[in-house]
Amino acid sequence: MPLNKPHLTLNNSTQFIEGWYWVLPSKELKIGMVKAVTLLGKNLAIYRGFSGQVVAIDAYCPHMGAHLAEGKVDGDGIRCFFHNWKYDAEGICVDIPSLEKPLPVCIKTWHTAEQYGIIWVWVGAQKPHSLPFVPELEQVDCDYILGTRFIKNCHPNVLLINAIDAHHFNTVHNLPLQIVFDSKELNSNAINFSNTTRGGDNSWLIRLIRPLYQKEVTYSMCYWYGSTGTVTLGPDFLHFYIVFALRMIEGGKTEGQTILITPKRHGCLGWGVNRGLLWLTQQVGNYFAKGDTQVFQTIQFDLKTPTKADRSILEFIQHVNRQKALTWQTWENVENLENSETNYPPTSLLP
């Protein structure tokens, strides 16, 4: 995997942004189950205790190194398969069967959360920041289904850039729209790009859909930790919401999961309407994913010659490179480069 710009986080297979990362669907981890997972190069055991709480714990037992996913959930703790040492939900050793009192050993655990039917792990040293969410749905009770799970031969950053690559909507997806994005950082880990233009020409498609768009914003993408993207699109009266939860795997490639979301509607009718809407959302997502599939198998991303149409992409790149970076596998801090932004031309100079 070539490193596009050495030392920067963007498209870099050796470092990533401190943040929340998706691990597995909530329903794949029933009460009392434990699974082995590898997240950003580190091996973990993840289990659901008897209270329903999800615990993510470093994989290897401090006694002799057995993988804790071979063990058994015991209450809200886990008991190692090999010599039955037990660790609680904070990773503190609370029982050693051969000793009267446990030794003062512990093992690292990581913050977890469940959102949109997915288990997320906070990969970071500090207190967790905000979980990824769809900005329009921050306080809204939602229905959701999980869409496809996929592997792509390129970095998550590169895959996500597609959603704000304004020019390719014309060339790849044949949309007769001139798209210009406005960007706004929600916080240091989240940036939202919204389309601010209405239909650019008078083709039959634009004339047909124009009456549906009273407000200007019809398409937006919010990036979290450079790795999860939430898309909002549609006419004023019906917005579709698609989350692309991505994480980097070995070699700077991507493992992703799509999530389709819609606000809860009540009653039997509401339930039925939402099934239909979620199915429709999935078709919209598939349509956009399909056109680009091939290019992501072979791309060697390097934005050497940016133009005005690539302005949003540069903004995203700078947003990614400004965030706190950790090292692949060890999850230790990477020194931040003071001048990280100077490696790309300022957006005001774009041709």
Ligand code: FES
């Ligand atoms: S290796 Fe885990 S208890 Fe011995």
Ligand SMILES: [Fe+2]
């Ligand atoms: Fe695309």
